[in-house]
Amino acid sequence: MSEFLELLPVEDAQLIFKNSLKVKVKEEEILTQNAVGRITTDSIAAPHPLPSFTRSSVDGYALKASDAFGASDALPAYLKLIGEISMGVKPDFSLTLAQCCLIHTGGMLPAGADAVIMLENTQISRPGEIEVYRAVAFGENVIQEGEDVKTSEIVVQEGTRLRPAEIGGLIALGIVRVKVACKPRVAVISSGDEIVSPESKIHSGKIRDTNSYSLSALVEEAGGIAVRYGIVPDDFDVLYQVASQAIAECDLVVITAGSSASARDFTSQVINKLGQPGVLVHGVNIKPGKPTILGICQGKAVVGLPGNPVSALIIARQFLVPVVNLLIGLREDYFQPFIYARLTLNLSSQAGREDWIPVYVEERKSELIAEPVFGKSNLIFTLARSNGLICIPADTTGFNAGEIVKVYTF
Amino acid sequence: MSEFLELLPVEDAQLIFKNSLKVKVKEEEILTQNAVGRITTDSIAAPHPLPSFTRSSVDGYALKASDAFGASDALPAYLKLIGEISMGVKPDFSLTLAQCCLIHTGGMLPAGADAVIMLENTQISRPGEIEVYRAVAFGENVIQEGEDVKTSEIVVQEGTRLRPAEIGGLIALGIVRVKVACKPRVAVISSGDEIVSPESKIHSGKIRDTNSYSLSALVEEAGGIAVRYGIVPDDFDVLYQVASQAIAECDLVVITAGSSASARDFTSQVINKLGQPGVLVHGVNIKPGKPTILGICQGKAVVGLPGNPVSALIIARQFLVPVVNLLIGLREDYFQPFIYARLTLNLSSQAGREDWIPVYVEERKSELIAEPVFGKSNLIFTLARSNGLICIPADTTGFNAGEIVKVYTF
Numbered sequence: 001m002s003e004f005l006e007l008l009p010v011e012d013a014q015l016i017f018k019n020s021l022k023v024k025v026k027e028e029e030i031l032t033q034n035a036v037g038r039i040t041t042d043s044i045a046a047p048h049p050l051p052s053f054t055r056s057s058v059d060g061y062a063l064k065a066s067d068a069f070g071a072s073d074a075l076p077a078y079l080k081l082i083g084e085i086s087m088g089v090k091p092d093f094s095l096t097l098a099q100c101c102l103i104h105t106g107g108m109l110p111a112g113a114d115a116v117i118m119l120e121n122t123q124i125s126r127p128g129e130i131e132v133y134r135a136v137a138f139g140e141n142v143i144q145e146g147e148d149v150k151t152s153e154i155v156v157q158e159g160t161r162l163r164p165a166e167i168g169g170l171i172a173l174g175i176v177r178v179k180v181a182c183k184p185r186v187a188v189i190s191s192g193d194e195i196v197s198p199e200s201k202i203h204s205g206k207i208r209d210t211n212s213y214s215l216s217a218l219v220e221e222a223g224g225i226a227v228r229y230g231i232v233p234d235d236f237d238v239l240y241q242v243a244s245q246a247i248a249e250c251d252l253v254v255i256t257a258g259s260s261a262s263a264r265d266f267t268s269q270v271i272n273k274l275g276q277p278g279v280l281v282h283g284v285n286i287k288p289g290k291p292t293i294l295g296i297c298q299g300k301a302v303v304g305l306p307g308n309p310v311s312a313l314i315i316a317r318q319f320l321v322p323v324v325n326l327l328i329g330l331r332e333d334y335f336q337p338f339i340y341a342r343l344t345l346n347l348s349s350q351a352g353r354e355d356w357i358p359v360y361v362e363e364r365k366s367e368l369i370a371e372p373v374f375g376k377s378n379l380i381f382t383l384a385r386s387n388g389l390i391c392i393p394a395d396t397t398g399f400n401a402g403e404i405v406k407v408y409t410f
Numbered sequence: 411m412s413e414f415l416e417l418l419p420v421e422d423a424q425l426i427f428k429n430s431l432k433v434k435v436k437e438e439e440i441l442t443q444n445a446v447g448r449i450t451t452d453s454i455a456a457p458h459p460l461p462s463f464t465r466s467s468v469d470g471y472a473l474k475a476s477d478a479f480g481a482s483d484a485l486p487a488y489l490k491l492i493g494e495i496s497m498g499v500k501p502d503f504s505l506t507l508a509q510c511c512l513i514h515t516g517g518m519l520p521a522g523a524d525a526v527i528m529l530e531n532t533q534i535s536r537p538g539e540i541e542v543y544r545a546v547a548f549g550e551n552v553i554q555e556g557e558d559v560k561t562s563e564i565v566v567q568e569g570t571r572l573r574p575a576e577i578g579g580l581i582a583l584g585i586v587r588v589k590v591a592c593k594p595r596v597a598v599i600s601s602g603d604e605i606v607s608p609e610s611k612i613h614s615g616k617i618r619d620t621n622s623y624s625l626s627a628l629v630e631e632a633g634g635i636a637v638r639y640g641i642v643p644d645d646f647d648v649l650y651q652v653a654s655q656a657i658a659e660c661d662l663v664v665i666t667a668g669s670s671a672s673a674r675d676f677t678s679q680v681i682n683k684l685g686q687p688g689v690l691v692h693g694v695n696i697k698p699g700k701p702t703i704l705g706i707c708q709g710k711a712v713v714g715l716p717g718n719p720v721s722a723l724i725i726a727r728q729f730l731v732p733v734v735n736l737l738i739g740l741r742e743d744y745f746q747p748f749i750y751a752r753l754t755l756n757l758s759s760q761a762g763r764e765d766w767i768p769v770y771v772e773e774r775k776s777e778l779i780a781e782p783v784f785g786k787s788n789l790i791f792t793l794a795r796s797n798g799l800i801c802i803p804a805d806t807t808g809f810n811a812g813e814i815v816k817v818y819t820f
Binding site: 162193196378 | 553788
């Protein structure tokens with residue numbers, strides 16, 4: 001068998017792969033209202049200040065703060081009430097000495113006003129006059145023009161995943177279209193003589209094509225479009241033909257190899273034939289996922305994953321999802337979802353090898369607890385009982401019960 | 411002004427609302443391959459065991475463990491090699507005493523075999539015979555039929571959000587269609603004389619309709635379908651007409667009120683006219699979000715949110731998203747995304763009131779740090795600079811710098 005002559009450390013494998021991969025992010029312009037979850041390809045600057053006018057943050061009276069200087073219950077200030085600011089309208093009057101006007105939350109301050117006194121600190125003393133029982137500071141209960149954002153300020157950086165707050169903010173600025181990265185097309189190929197379609201009755205020796213569907217789901221969760229190329233038998237020519245079509249039509253190709261060693265070898269041979277430089281990494285010192293293949297052909301990444309459904313899913317998070325992230329233009333410092341939790345059991349691992357262990361995290365007594373979910377690595381429903389993964393790095397031989405460990409949640 | 415005669419504590423408000431709301435989850439049957447992120451409405455049982463046959467987890471030789479009892483480098487066991495198991499095929503032979511056969515990862519064990527010895531612990535001594543240098547235990551390197559799942563075992567509970575692992579597991583069992591909750595239709599109505607459409611040029615006194623879009627994005631993130639009913643002026647009759655249509659067509663209605671107190675009153679009057687019991691809660695002791703209105707009309711929830719875009723988004727996570735979660739059939743014990751992090755600053759709050767503070771969480775020196783993001787509550791891009799919220803409960807008056815606090819991430 002030609003495989004695994006050398007198992008590369010995970011970091012080396014990732015570095016070789018990343019340094020060789022020149023990803024070109026494709027962009028499209030879409031409606032901002034449809035852009036939640038998408039990644040910006042340009043930084044976006046504010047076309048005008050936000051708020052675009054100075055406004056009240058409470059219901060009250062707009063006034064000049066100096067006119068209520070020293071006001072108290074014992075010694076109220078008296079102001080002339082000269083009108084009311086209608087919502088959505090620019091006031092057509094301005095305040096002069098000892099004048100005020102009724103204003104609602106969000107109303108525009110008239111010229112001459114620099115603060116708002118809340119209703120509850122006032123009383124109408126007689127028609128056209130109010131008593132003010134409290135002093136107000138300059139700018140109190142007022143949101144200044146440009147207080148959130150100044151004109152030309154960058155409001156959304158390139159490579160930002162748009163959340164509801166960004167969508168709202170862009171709309172507030174009248175930015176109704178945004179440039180975002182296209183969703184990359186990810187080809188998913190499942191190979192192996194033992195693999196049959198999901199609709200097939202189960203026969204001894206055969207297993208249904210789990211990987212095409214679990215990996216497609218993972219790709220879609222990550223923001224890609226999964227394109228399934230069906231099930232390919234352990235046949236070099238057929239696999240090469242399907243992979244050639246896939247690489248022509250998609251931005252990234254993932255092949256889950258048949259389980260046998262010869263089937264796994266087909267995958268690396270096919271990747272080498274698809275284009276230069278071909279296979280860069282064949283075999284990684286990681287568990288599960290040792291037979292992982294990383295290649296680049298025609299400028300596109302081709303990832304060969306183990307046929308074992310659980311290994312494929314776990315390892316795809318290490319080597320496939322990062323490529324999807326690059327293709328959708330995520331910034332490298334993107335905050336990956338992880339938590340810290342207390343481990344319930346000792347976990348040992350082989351020195352030199354990186355181990356990934358499924359865990360179930362839950363809160364007990366205001367603390368997050370990570371309980372390892374054991375089971376042989378082929379058991380998909382055992383994996384489904386977990387909600388996170390912990391990594392035992394290659395330079396340690398395990399963790400002790402009670403240690404705080406980092407858990408990547410899913 | 412009729413509002414805020416009584417501010418209810420958050421827990422009371424949630425309880426009153428929840429106890430009055432009888433949610434009917436609608437279900438639909440869809441292809442499993444399209445079901446990632448959807449919530450099951452039935453528990454799903456395994457139609458057959460998984461794996462459906464006893465198989466090898468390594469490349470090696472299938473044998474009877476007792477035939478290699480005590481084998482070592484010094485004293486190997488000698489076994490007759492009688493064939494090879496092809497992938498995907500049920501063996502048409504069985505092993506008898508001191509026999510073995512070549513088997514690949516995933517291959518089906520022949521009758522008479524109960525373990526697999528890895529290739530690297532063997533050597534071909536002469537054609538048709540291997541030497542075994544190591545003893546194997548009964549069942550070693552073998553995955554037993556049903557080891558993951560037994561027939562009739564519940565593999566996915568009702569109310570489970572389907573992730574890639576569940577999708578793969580269901581496909582492995584040949585379950586190609588699943589019953590999931592329909593995506594609820596959520597009506598989003600924005601009201602206020604000061605509100606203009608996103609495409610409008612900005613005029614003094616007017617603001618663009620941020621809430622319809624940020625709340626729609628939040629609803630879609632939560633798994634609902636947002637249906638926008640446009641911008642309604644501060645006019646009772648128009649608001650009632652639009653809300654009537656919305657409640658007839660959707661499963662849940664959210665209205666963001668105009669900012670003025672009279673506009674906020676329209677919302678509660680409209681909810682009362684829409685049907686019994688109408689408004690259940692008007693005013694909650696929470697910051698931001700005091701003017702929140704919770705109502706039920708025609709058996710459907712109607713939520714009135716503050717017009718302030720930041721308050722609306724923060725408070726929607728407390729009162730709107732939970733209703734969406736009920737409508738999509740999530741189990742109540744669903745694990746909400748939160749983390750624990752160390753607070754960088756003192757935060758004080760008014761006793762009796764629940765405060766929500768945006769924070770930015772990042773990792774520093776293997777620890778999660780939560781830095782409060784300050785800014786007046788109307789500033790949408792200030793909110794966008796945060797990635798989590800912390801809650802100061804009503805029964806405390808704040809947190810100290812250095813305390814570990816719970817952060818709800820987004």
